[in-house]
Ligand SMILES: [Zn+2]
C-alpha cells in the first residue's frame with residue numbers, strides 16, 4: 001500500500017497529508033546534526049527498572065541541537081505562505097520562542113513532560129517539536145532497538161520517550177505471533193503482550209474486543225470493555241510506513257468516538 005493509493009481511497013485525509021508535506025519540506029531545510037549514541041551499560045539498571053531512555057538520569061542525551069532546530073523549523077514555516085489558522089498559530093509560536101532566551105529550552109523540556117511551559121498553541125508545538133525530536137533521535141532509536149532485550153521491557157509505554165502507544169501491529173504467524181506497540185512521537189516500536197489492554201493492563205475476562213472495519217487494508221479497532229479505551233491495530237505487514245502513521249487512520253478514530261470509545265492513545269493531531 002502506498003501513501004498515494006491510500007489517499008486516493010480516503011480523500012478526506014488530504015488536508016492532513018498536505019500539512020505533513022508542508023512540515024516535511026520545511027524540515028528538509030533545517031540542519032539536524034547526528035546525536036551521540038549513549039553508552040548502553042550505564043542505562044541498564046534503569047532499563048530493567050522501567051525508566052524510559054529519555055527519562056533516565058544515568059545517561060545524558062544532548063538536546064541542545066533540538067532547541068536550535070525547533071526554532072529554525074518554526075522560522076522556516078513562518079517564512080512561507082500558510083493557510084489561515086496554521087499561519088496564525090505559527091506566528092504565535094514564532095513570537096513565543098523569541099520572547100525569552102530560555103523559551104526554546106523550556107519548550108523542548110515541555111515536549112518531554114519536564115517543564116511547566118504553557119505554549120499558546122500546544123498542539124502545533126507538540127507536532128513540530130516531535131517532528132524535530134523524532135528525526136534527531138532516529139539513530140538513537142535504531143541503536144536502542146538493536147541493544148535492548150524486548151523480553152525485559154514489555155511495558156505499556158514507550159521504551160524511548162515514555163509515551164503511551166499510538167497504535168499496535170500484529171506480526172508473524174502462529175504460534176509465534178507478536179503484538180508490537182508503536183509510539184506516535186519518537187517512532188519507537190516495542191513488544192507487548194499479545195492479549196490484554198495496554199491502557200488499563202486488564203487481562204483475563206476483559207479481553208480486547210475487535211471491531212473490524214471493512215476494506216481497510218488490515219486496520220482494525222481493538223477496544224477494552226474494562227476501561228473503554230481503544231487501540232488502532234494493523235493486522236498485517238509490509239505497509240507500516242503508511243498504516244502505522246496514525247494520521248492515515250484518523251477516520252477510524254472517528255468511527256471509534258462515534259461508538260463512545262475513548263482515545264487513550266497519545267495523539268499528535270490535536271491541532
Ligand atoms: Zn516514544
Ligand SMILES: [Zn+2]
Nearest residue numbers: 197200224227
Ligand atoms: Zn482497558
